[in-house]
Amino acid sequence: EVxxxxxxxxxxQAGGSLRLSCATSGFTFDxxxxxxxxxxxxxxxxxxxxxSSIDGSKYYVNAVKGRFTIxxxxxxxxxxxxxxxxxxxxxxxxxxxxxxxxxxxxxPLAYTYDYWGQGTQVTVSA
Numbered sequence: 001e002v003x004x005x006x007x008x009x010x011x012x013q014a015g016g017s018l019r020l021s022c023a024t025s026g027f028t029f030d031x032x033x034x035x036x037x038x039x040x041x042x043x044x045x046x047x048x049x050x051x052s053s054i055d056g057s058k059y060y061v062n063a064v065k066g067r068f069t070i071x072x073x074x075x076x077x078x079x080x081x082x083x084x085x086x087x088x089x090x091x092x093x094x095x096x097x098x099x100x101x102x103x104x105x106x107x108p109l110a111y112t113y114d115y116w117g118q119g120t121q122v123t124v125s126a
Contacts, residue, residue, distance in 0.1 A: 002026040002115045004096045009120030012086055018122060020081040022096030027115065029053075029100040033108035034072065034079045038092035038122075047109035048094070049081060054101065059109055064090075086124045093119040 004027075008020040022034065035050035049070040050059045058070050069082040079096065097113035 002098065004098060004115055004117035006094065006096045006117045006120040009094060009122045011123040011125065013125050014087055016086050016124070017082070017084045018086065020083065020094055020096075020120060020122075022079040022081075022117060024077055024079070024096075024098060027098045031101040031103070031105065032076060033099055033101055033111065034076045035097050035099075035108060035111075035113060036070065036079075036081050037095045037097055037113075038090075039095070040089075040092040043092075045095075046092075050108035051076065051079060052101065052105070052108055054105065059107065061109065083122070086122075088124050088126050090122060091124050092122060094122050095119045 003025045005023045032053045033050050036048040038048050039045040051070050051072050053076050067085045072079040096117040098115040099111045099113040
């Protein structure tokens with residue numbers, strides 16, 4: 001079975017840092033992407049960052065570029081999200097998600113992801 005488990009959430013002051021980790025198992029597709037999404041109160045779910053197993057390419061939503069960094073081992077078994085210079089608007093539940101990519105793949109954050117972790121709360125105070 002496919003499992004994704006997030007960890008590393010917590011509460012920090014604006015300008016602080018957190019490192020989230022996603023431990024995956026059972027998702028054995030050769031072509032795949034692992035992504036981080038977040039959902040804040042009253043807001044729609046937002047794709048934050050993704051990494052592709054095809055070439056290791058990394059993707060970020062504009063709101064976090066320059067502040068967040070995604071990283072992984074080669075098999076995408078463990079995916080991390082280093083979050084620096086956190087802002088109150090980063091407050092959300094952060095989810096790890098996985099999807100298989102076809103041969104004719106496209107922008108990973110545009111996919112509908114099939115598997116999800118339970119989420120981890122990130123709270124940033126002003």
